[in-house]
Amino acid sequence: MIGPSTYYRPEHRAALDAHTGELVDRREAVLAPSYRLFYAQPLEFVRGAGTKLYTRDGDDYLDVYNNVPSVGHAHPRVTAAIAEQSARVNTHTRYLDASLIDYAETLLAALPAGLDTLSLTCTGSEANDLALRVARHATGNRGVLVTRHAYHGVTAAVAEVSPSLGGIDALGAHVQLIAPPVGDGSAMVQDARRAIDALVASGDGVAALLIDTAFASDGFVAPSPGVKTALAELARLVRAAGGLVIADEVQPGFGRLGPALWGSALHGLEPELLTMGKPMGNGYPVAGLAARRSVMEPFGREVRYFNTFAGTPVAVAAARATWEVLHDEQLPAHAEILGASLLTGLDELATRHPHAAGARGRGLYAALDIVDPETGAPDETTTIRLVNALRARRVLISASGPHNTALKIRPPLPFSVGDRDRFLTELDAALTELAR
Structure with a gap:
């Protein structure tokens, strides 16, 4: 499949709950195959506010990916x-x-x-x-x-x-x-x-x-x-x-x-x-x-x-x-300050997790390479697992790059200190799980 390997694929259908499976089936019946869904378990959002998106059950997901709502969802x-x-x-x-x-x-x-x-x-x-x-x-x-x-x-x-x-x-x-x-x-x-x-x-x-x-x-x-x-x-x-x-x-x-x-x-x-x-x-x-x-x-x-x-x-x-x-709201200046601290956090994670390397960023745009600990080569399989592990922890992210192994970190610009800490905490936990 062309494009990010973190997309939903037909082989994921059997693991979906009844409501999600029905929506996926109806969607695939009427929309062109070029329309694709994120994650092995696709998400349905009914509301957004600031840096969060909410499901019909009221669960909040931290958006660390979508740069389109640059000043925040539904400002x-x-x-x-x-x-x-x-x-x-x-x-x-x-x-x-x-x-x-x-x-x-x-x-x-x-x-x-x-x-x-x-x-x-x-x-x-x-x-x-x-x-x-x-x-x-x-x-x-x-x-x-x-x-x-x-x-x-x-x-x-x-x-x-x-x-x-x-x-x-x-x-x-x-x-x-x-x-x-x-x-x-x-x-x-x-x-x-x-x-x-x-x-x-x-x-x-x-x-x-x-x-x-x-x-x-x-x-x-x-x-x-x-x-x-x-x-x-x-x-x-x-x-x-x-x-x-x-x-x-x-x-x-x-x-x-x-x-x-x-x-x-x-x-x-x-x-x-x-x-x-x-x-x-x-x-x-x-x-x-x-x-x-x-x-x-x-x-x-x-x-x-x-x-x-x-x-x-x-x-x-x-x-x-x-x-x-x-x-x-002085969001460009905020992006520079918070982005610097986010990059520091990513660098620190990379020193403790062998799957993480090459943290880089400017403002609220950053990337973290996911690699094979033995060879240092890009590791697409682990990247897919990590993106889906973060989704399970209610953090939205994707990957890009020639091998689809660079975490693409570009949240809405009102991303707060609390959002940063939540993201780094969940990323730390997800990387720890993958190493087991």
Whole structure:
């Protein structure tokens, strides 16, 4: 099965209780097989609040995975803004709307230098799709560089640049893979030189480097001086070949990595295009592309682009309320402080548990590798057991990376000291159980 090995599989059906089994059966009868469920024992949630999700029985689960409700599940200010605006009017961007202009001015002022033009979409996939179209129009080239296990979305265009969706056979012929910037980043730079030469030789040329600034599906790479140096050289090579830099901030953006707000800012990147999504509307479908006007003006003149549901007054209300909560509650600063203590806790666990290694993080985005104690190699079987053991302890988490063995730790940003302690306690207990 393609994708995280922690998904529910048909062989798990016999162990389900009657109610869960019935829901799974009904779901499988009407939904496409590509819709998948987490965990060997899937969960049904009926309510969310802050960092918790609740079952119909009232059991609370600590959410250490879902970055979409970035300011917390069902935040009252966001839900009120959506309800109030939807009760007034909801049209589209072909009518004037002061709230849309206000939000665009506020957001662009907080983005990396030079990004002065906003296009709104509904999803991060659409934002990355649009970014590729713009880059190809601006450069006249088609080729794209992405990291080896990247994920950038599900439209036809971005699925071709998302090797994590279906492996190398699913890549477009115009796509070249490069290493993520681990270690000193030299492997990434060497790969980039080879990839650029291959794209030029094929006639595709270089349209863009598309890079997730957290390298989430590659197992997460934290910002560091070495990473910054490697990415600077990578950007130089791409631009020298006529391409543009697209920073995919769909997962790391909006303060998850701390007060810098954007992974590209932490890496010192100044992209021509930057994409946003997931946490932008706290669960309401809001996403976007910020770009340099010099890149967008020719595209706007020569290409017709419109998105019916993007940038509507309700979408803007959700995005604006999320932005205000993010800053009023000082969540990026909180993410940096609490994230540092979380990483300390993960490091300490790794010294005591032979299955745990390679703790790394920035802000409230962290990863912990699960390995074979004898060889140090990635251990997918133990990772599956650990994710399900934490589910049994009412902690929600998943895994990513090339081997699906890096715990993906990215809770809602209001994650508290108590939440941190609960997570570390349950993780400690689950790792102890696995060692028996």
